[in-house]
Amino acid sequence: MENSFANISAGDVKKRVERIKGWREPFRMFFYANIRLKMANETILIIEDEKNIVELVKFNLGQEGFRVLAAFRSNTGLEMALREKPALLILDLMLPEITGIEICKILRQNPKTKTLPIIMLMARGTEADKVLGLELGADDYITKPFSPRELAARIKAILRRSREQPESEMMRAGPLELDISRHELRLSGKKVGITAKEFQLLRALMGSCGRVLTREVLLEKVWGRDNSINIETRTVDMRIGQLRKKLGKESGRIVTIKSVGYRFDND
Numbered sequence: 001m002e003n004s005f006a007n008i009s010a011g012d013v014k015k016r017v018e019r020i021k022g023w024r025e026p027f028r029m030f031f032y033a034n035i036r037l038k039m040a041n042e043t044i045l046i047i048e049d050e051k052n053i054v055e056l057v058k059f060n061l062g063q064e065g066f067r068v069l070a071a072f073r074s075n076t077g078l079e080m081a082l083r084e085k086p087a088l089l090i091l092d093l094m095l096p097e098i099t100g101i102e103i104c105k106i107l108r109q110n111p112k113t114k115t116l117p118i119i120m121l122m123a124r125g126t127e128a129d130k131v132l133g134l135e136l137g138a139d140d141y142i143t144k145p146f147s148p149r150e151l152a153a154r155i156k157a158i159l160r161r162s163r164e165q166p167e168s169e170m171m172r173a174g175p176l177e178l179d180i181s182r183h184e185l186r187l188s189g190k191k192v193g194i195t196a197k198e199f200q201l202l203r204a205l206m207g208s209c210g211r212v213l214t215r216e217v218l219l220e221k222v223w224g225r226d227n228s229i230n231i232e233t234r235t236v237d238m239r240i241g242q243l244r245k246k247l248g249k250e251s252g253r254i255v256t257i258k259s260v261g262y263r264f265d266n267d
């Protein structure tokens with residue numbers, strides 16, 4: 001039987017593959033150049049009283065193409081956050097006048113800055129502050145001393161996410177599909193039996209993909225703040241355990257953040 005592939009030698013195939021790879025390269029470059037351009041004009045505000053940290057962040061993020069504004073005092077920082085409309089805020093927790101936690105609270109209450117992405121800077125071993133900060137709506141945190149490259153990577157991840165659609169009818173991660181309208185979980189196209197609470201838990205996690213959600217936040221999202229049966233945070237851990245079993249090979253996407261909560265990874 002004759003078909004169009006019959007006369008192609010292995011060498012030809014290799015040549016064709018190479019040619020396709022060659023075409024792909026400019027597209028790839030164009031794609032990354034575009035990402036860079038989009039990042040380039042974005043303003044990042046840092047509120048931090050330690051001058052050397054501000055210099056380090058300014059220099060490194062500047063090299064990544066960001067415009068960096070700095071405030072050494074809480075009041076100035078708050079004013080700048082409202083006036084300059086930064087794309088993201090790096091907020092130190094230990095500030096002399098108004099603490100980072102307070103600033104976070106104020107910004108979340110203001111409609112103008114309600115959704116401003118915030119990364120908290122914190123000293124090692126301030127677990128309670130970390131939990132509190134994330135509960136108040138900080139998007140991520142980074143512990144001092146930190147690598148500027150790590151900080152830049154986190155910033156880019158958050159900005160990429162904040163540009164994406166908040167929530168569609170279908171949430172996907174690899175072979176996982178969460179169909180919101182049909183209330184269904186599918187794994188490689190096959191339906192997986194899931195309880196209502198597991199569904200809501202997964203929805204909350206996938207909807208905040210890449211962000212750490214504390215157990216308290218998950219409790220509130222899934223069970224509601226005013227739950228009459230007084231559900232404890234370990235219920236969340238239990239449900240997560242059940243959910244992971246159902247996710248099989250994909251269970252690793254739900255990452256445990258020790259003594260804080262959970263994060264869903266899309267990549």
Ligand code: CA
Binds near residue numbers: 048049050092095
């Ligand atoms: Ca400080």
